[in-house]
Amino acid sequence: DPEPIDLHVPDNYVQHTLRTQKELPPITWSNWWRELQYLTVAILTITPTLALYGVCTTTLRWETALFSVFYYYVTGLGITAGYHRLWAHRSYNASRPLQYFLALAGSGAVEGSIKWWSRGHRAHHRYTDTDLDPYSAHYGFWWSHIGWMLVKPRRKPGVADVSDLSRNEVVRWQHRWYVWLILGMGFALPTLVPGLGWGDWRGGFFFAGALRLTFVHHSTFCVNSLAHWLGSTPFDDKHTPRDHVVTALVTIGEGYHNFHHQFPMDFRNAIKWYQYDPTKWFIMACRAAGLASHLKTFPDNEVRKGQLTMQLKKLRRTQERLEWAPDSNELPVVTWESFQEQSAKRPLILIAGFIHDVAAFLDEHPGGRHLLVKYIGKDATTAFFGGVYDHSNAAHNLLSMHRVGILQHGYRQGADDRAVPPAQRLRIARY
Amino acid sequence: DPEPIDLHVPDNYVQHTLRTQKELPPITWSNWWRELQYLTVAILTITPTLALYGVCTTTLRWETALFSVFYYYVTGLGITAGYHRLWAHRSYNASRPLQYFLALAGSGAVEGSIKWWSRGHRAHHRYTDTDLDPYSAHYGFWWSHIGWMLVKPRRKPGVADVSDLSRNEVVRWQHRWYVWLILGMGFALPTLVPGLGWGDWRGGFFFAGALRLTFVHHSTFCVNSLAHWLGSTPFDDKHTPRDHVVTALVTIGEGYHNFHHQFPMDFRNAIKWYQYDPTKWFIMACRAAGLASHLKTFPDNEVRKGQLTMQLKKLRRTQERLEWAPDSNELPVVTWESFQEQSAKRPLILIAGFIHDVAAFLDEHPGGRHLLVKYIGKDATTAFFGGVYDHSNAAHNLLSMHRVGILQHGYRQGADDRAVPPAQRLRIARY
Ligand code: HEM
Ligand code: HEM
Ligand SMILES: [Fe+2]
Ligand SMILES: [Fe+2]
Numbered sequence A, B: 001d002p003e004p005i006d007l008h009v010p011d012n013y014v015q016h017t018l019r020t021q022k023e024l025p026p027i028t029w030s031n032w033w034r035e036l037q038y039l040t041v042a043i044l045t046i047t048p049t050l051a052l053y054g055v056c057t058t059t060l061r062w063e064t065a066l067f068s069v070f071y072y073y074v075t076g077l078g079i080t081a082g083y084h085r086l087w088a089h090r091s092y093n094a095s096r097p098l099q100y101f102l103a104l105a106g107s108g109a110v111e112g113s114i115k116w117w118s119r120g121h122r123a124h125h126r127y128t129d130t131d132l133d134p135y136s137a138h139y140g141f142w143w144s145h146i147g148w149m150l151v152k153p154r155r156k157p158g159v160a161d162v163s164d165l166s167r168n169e170v171v172r173w174q175h176r177w178y179v180w181l182i183l184g185m186g187f188a189l190p191t192l193v194p195g196l197g198w199g200d201w202r203g204g205f206f207f208a209g210a211l212r213l214t215f216v217h218h219s220t221f222c223v224n225s226l227a228h229w230l231g232s233t234p235f236d237d238k239h240t241p242r243d244h245v246v247t248a249l250v251t252i253g254e255g256y257h258n259f260h261h262q263f264p265m266d267f268r269n270a271i272k273w274y275q276y277d278p279t280k281w282f283i284m285a286c287r288a289a290g291l292a293s294h295l296k297t298f299p300d301n302e303v304r305k306g307q308l309t310m311q312l313k314k315l316r317r318t319q320e321r322l323e324w325a326p327d328s329n330e331l332p333v334v335t336w337e338s339f340q341e342q343s344a345k346r347p348l349i350l351i352a353g354f355i356h357d358v359a360a361f362l363d364e365h366p367g368g369r370h371l372l373v374k375y376i377g378k379d380a381t382t383a384f385f386g387g388v389y390d391h392s393n394a395a396h397n398l399l400s401m402h403r404v405g406i407l408q409h410g411y412r413q414g415a416d417d418r419a420v421p422p423a424q425r426l427r428i429a430r431y
């Protein structure tokens, strides 16, 4: 048995590699043609060209149209449910027949063998957004979508262990016969079915073959580009991955990518039932049919923690942007005599131990000017807190904004809720 | 000039009144017919009966239908923009012509004079949900919708000053001619317009008169019932008022009632442009036309504080429901020797000064069992925090759940973020 390739990786592997490993020079106008990977370029240009030619020259029959869409989902699921969630992330166990089905379906997507694909993808997760990530989103939308495949990798992707896949019989079988499998599943089968089925050989080749493959390609590529670019970050914002329903629609459910990078070994990408994740539904159907088992989920407690943190981050920005009442220790301590004396000059009212200057509020008071004037130089605590009118929490918050002093020996601070404005009873604190 | 009626109200007015003022006995099956207010009962039963009879016996002409809907909005706005936001809450200033228009339109809603209505409504705000509130929602949906009008008030509503309205010429004029105004605006005008306009006297009386009035009545009543019963509390939850778009649709925009009770002198009920508040739009149009001025709004800073508090309340419940990592001072302090010794018996890993038991996680680790085993009895801080793999915040949170001890002299607590799981860096604290 091969031992895991990362077993002896040293403690400073990432920093050391980033610092010392040599890189190929950046792509420029003068060197790009020398740096191209001609096989990938060929596949990714010939396929859409064939598709375009076919669309312009072939009548689309509805049976072929339906079959093409169906085959798009089959080969797409080969990637999402097979390559991605099963082999790259081990998020569930699949029976032998299901594994063969997924390996065959995934071959029809013509994106490299399971082993090659998973090795890159594991590196993508392990070194997300760094130079050891083969499709780092930090180099822009087009790089992560397609650029990284068209030219020679600028660096070796970071170490990622795939010894488990090297031991897997289905993965080995697919790797070995890969060239025949892409020809068979990518072009022969989608030409044969419409050909033998309803005599539409030409439509099969162009629509279910070339056009369908173009869609599958860019659909999968969107997981690396769109999903690192468009949407929200409800679980964590340390890295680029984002959640968006549009990405999900385009990628057979892989669009909840912020969740996925936080919880990569979770067989789900969408956690709510109403979110679009057909890959998850497919896996659940396979479990129901006895073909899949051990569907992994991350503990709900930890998922919610991530969401809570992100919500608190947002609310903390609000908390910081708002103006708050001055605190006891920012205010001058005033004696009763001085309070009386000052009240003759400006409208000061004592409530819950704080002295408030209500000059600006006299004519604004919804309860009327007369009720404020009546309490100038007096303690209005009882009246304010329900004796005359049980003011709203908003009124209490507003009151605190008028604080100008604190009465000496006035109020036992901390003994009473009434000294803390309602909006300041719950605060987001940082540790 | 009359002085405000609440000027000499004592500091303990509310509690004292609730305790000492005598109440009428509760309504029962044996006394209800003696307690009815016959005039209100008559108006609120005859109007819908007429409407029903009319609907069954009269062909509806489309001109009359359109006019009825139009007149519903006119008389409805008389209540919402006039009675409610202008006179009861003084939330803006209206020119003399606008005041006459609103007084006339409001009369067509047949809900009592401005003065009587505002006095009750101010008591409703001042003593919301208590026995001094004439239509306290604590007595149930039907009581606050209509019950409170059908029987004699069980108590005098709490003191509420309306001396400003007693001084208002338009209000006095309306109060004086009120009986003639309801006959004219409630029935004569809506009969005349279709009658003279397109010869539909009968349709005018039944549809624009009786049926329209039935709708205006129950639409307004919904502000006291539905708006205290259905929806959410985004600004405060101390009292019953709630926000709901359905209530808004039914009440010409008065459905954002949670906001309204927090900020009653704000001329808006809905603060977002896309929420349905035609009464607000009408007032803004009047301002544009030079008929209204001094539209009051509550300071945005304080509105947001209310929202923040409610959101924090909700998140705090989440925070309390989740399980959190044990704190430093809940964990045993372990020496290096003891850590080594224990590690021979169970898989202990040291990270950021904490000792973790990863037995339950060995086979779950997405990075593989081998990487954990390698660090048993060792310090994996560097490897965990990016040396080998820069774990996600979720992984760090999960790690903290495996804490079983703290290393003696191990880590300067507080010196480093790595000792605090990301989800515990922001916490909602109570003061
Ligand atoms: C300087 C401090 C005060 C501030 C900032 C203040 C603020 C407010 C605010 C914002 C309202 C609107 C309703 C609400 O939000 O609950 C209000 C209403 C009222 N206030 Fe005050 N108030 C103050 C002092 C007082 C005092 C000392 C009294 C009584 C002696 C009083 C009596 C009333 C009454 C009766 C109302 C109800 C008005 C109505 O709904 O008709 N207020 N006050
Ligand atoms: C006992 C403490 C540990 C816990 C709780 C833990 C947890 C996790 C979790 C939840 C992941 C999934 C990806 C993520 O959320 O970031 C992960 C991945 C990983 N962990 Fe750990 N880990 C621990 C210790 C270690 C150590 C000591 C190493 C390295 C020496 C390590 C290496 C890795 C690697 C390389 C991956 C990436 C797997 C991949 O994406 O292919 N882990 N770990
Ligand atoms: Fe990604
Ligand atoms: Fe992934």
Ligand SMILES: [Fe+2]
Pocket (backbone or CB within 6 Å): B124, B223, B224, B228, B241, B257, B261
């Ligand atoms: Fe209300």
Ligand SMILES: [Fe+2]
Pocket (backbone or CB within 6 Å): B084, B088, B089, B121, B125, B260, B264
């Ligand atoms: Fe109101």
